[in-house]
Amino acid sequence: MSNVPEELRYTESHEWVSTENDGTVRVGITDHAQEALGDLVFVELPAIGDQIDQGDSCAVVESVKAASDIYSPLAGEVVAINEDLEGDPGIINNDPYGDGWLFALELSDSSDLDDLLDAETYAQQLD
Amino acid sequence: MPQRTPLYDAHIEAGARMVDFGGWEMPINYGSQIEEHHHVRRDVGMFDVSHMTIVDLRGRDTPAFLSRLLANDIGKLATPGKALYSCMLNEEGGVIDDLITYRMDEHWYRMVVNAATRENDLAWLNRQAEGFDLELAERAELAMVAVQGPGAREAVIRILASDDAERASSLKPFSAAECGALFVARTGYTGEDGFEVALPPDEAQAFWEQLVANGVAPCGLGARDTLRLEAGMNLYGQDMDTTVTPLESGLAWTVAMGDEREFIGREALERQREDGVPRKLVGLVLEGRGVLRHGQKVLTDAGDGEVTSGSFSPTLERAIALARVPADTGETVSVDIRGKALPARVVRPPFARNGEICDGIL
Structure with a gap:
């Protein structure tokens, strides 16, 4: 059974979103997603300063098995990317909700967060 | 189910x-x-x-049958226990399957063929075996x-x-x-x-x-x-199928044409050799970051090719592939990965064997 932390928001395409203290949000892929993909070997992230729309394909994670597009859960500007992933994409497998985050956004409209799934709804989708 | x-x-x-x-x-x-x-x-x-399919062939005509069925020469198996890797071809020289045949004794041989091609293989074997004195028995158990x-x-x-x-x-x-x-x-x-x-x-x-x-x-x-x-071994259905010959699949070494033996597909291969084999299967090592995948387009000075098998190589810690490219392809190519043409080096497989990266790969 994969781990679905209570405090995060989710998308149907298996991304998670956390709200940070400074008001930005971090985006990553869920435990379910990393497990389905298997060992990750390559990550392509957006550039800092990119403006992205909700639903944009803005990153790629590749496992030994397959490539998978990451769709931005929300609209905003990319304010940080997880550079540690370039050297060691396996961090995502080991800690998908922590050190395995992908990028951070400054949201265009924070009310967009309400469009996302809560933990319970996302967990039901996995059943 | x-x-x-x-x-x-x-x-x-x-x-x-x-x-x-x-x-x-x-x-x-x-x-x-x-x-x-x-x-x-x-x-x-x-x-x-x-899941792999084991087929036992027994009977007086088994060696003669295999001599006609396989592109490699079953006569190389001089003693019991010896094994032979070979392709089984159709009349056009296309690869129906690749398989290993073991000589069990004089009139008993064992074949191991791919699971995905089982039905097709068994139908072909049974059809070709007509007129030969032998019994075919699948050992599915x-x-x-x-x-x-x-x-x-x-x-x-x-x-x-x-x-x-x-x-x-x-x-x-x-x-x-x-x-x-x-x-x-x-x-x-x-x-x-x-x-x-x-x-x-x-x-x-x-x-x-x-x-x-x-x-x-x-x-x-x-x-x-x-x-x-990494070992440079082909996967049937991905690196080869009935649309290509062993000569275009890096498997010329498994085709025994040194004598007059009449095997299925021989004429087509001889014709292809005379006309010039148009494509070859090569190894690729991606120079930068990214992952090579089956189906990606390979861009060369001699024309386009295609990645047939690609993956991240855990031993090399970079992306490697087998690719079918024009025969005149040089030492470097580009691979179209999600719209970007990324440089790759052409190498001769295997990439890694016996615990080590092979010479000339990196």
């Missing part, structure tokens, strides 16, 4: 992630595919390959376990009875022997030493568990695929 091997319960118990593999429910990994890959390159791992890696032979020999252990330990590469109820072949699909063992279904689980107890790591078909790719 997918089929299950006699080791299904053992896989579930070991926490395997199961996938549908040509109609069989098989383990893709038991956790980390990369760790499983390294186990085989560095130590020892094992694979359930019971047999389980098969591939134990591979530098420690593989020792691990298997340790659990065999003494007579059988002696027989197994004296096996040369690419040969096989019956060890009691077990058929032990010193063959594999990983580029490492080891055994492939066919055995009765009711003995499979105990055999597997004994190997686990002796430190052999269960490995999934995911690792099997990256290991065979």
Whole structure:
């Protein structure tokens, strides 16, 4: 059974979103997603300063098995990317909700967060 | 409803992630595919390959039949126990399947063919066997376990009875022997030493568990695929099929045309050789970051080609591939990865074998 932390928001395409203290949000892929993909070997992230729309394909994670597009859960500007992933994409497998985050956004409209799934709804989708 | 091997319960118990593999429910990994890959390159791992199809051919005409059926020359198997890798071609020289044939005794040969091509292969065998004095018997009941890696032979020999252990330990590469109820072949699909063992279904689980107890790591078909790719071995249905000949598939060495032997597809291959073989299968190593995948377009000065098998190589820690490209392709190409043309170097497979990266690859 994969781990679905209570405090995060989710998308149907298996991304998670956390709200940070400074008001930005971090985006990553869920435990379910990393497990389905298997060992990750390559990550392509957006550039800092990119403006992205909700639903944009803005990153790629590749496992030994397959490539998978990451769709931005929300609209905003990319304010940080997880550079540690370039050297060691396996961090995502080991800690998908922590050190395995992908990028951070400054949201265009924070009310967009309400469009996302809560933990319970996302967990039901996995059943 | 997918089929299950006699080791299904053992896989579930070991926490395997199961996938549908040509109609069989098989383990893709038991956790980390990369760790499983390294186990085989560095130590020892094992694979359930019971889904593969074993066919026994017995009868006076078996050698003559195989001499016509196979592009490689069955006459090379001078003594019992010897094994031969070959393609089975159609009249146009297209590859119906690749397979290993073992000579069991004078009139008994054993073939191991791919699971995904089983029905087609059996139909072809039966059709071609008409008029030959021989019996074809599929041994669908047999389980098969591939134990591979530098420690593989020792691990298997340790659990065999003494007579059988002696027989197994004296096996040369690419040969096989019956060890009691077990058929032990010193063959594999990983580029490492080891055994492939066919055995009765009711003995499979105990055999597997004994190997686990002796430190052999269960490995999934995911690792099997990256290991065979590093070893430069083709996968049927991906690197070759009926639309290409062995000459366009890096398998000219398996086609025996030195004499007058009339095998199916020979005329087509001779014609292709005369006209010039238009394409070749090469190895690619991606220069930068990214992953090569089946189906990506390869751009060369001589025209376009295609990645037939691509993956991240755990041993090289970069992307490698087999690709079919125009015969005149030079030493560098570009690969279209999601709209970007990324540079790759053309190399001669294998990429890695016997625990090491091969010369000239990096």
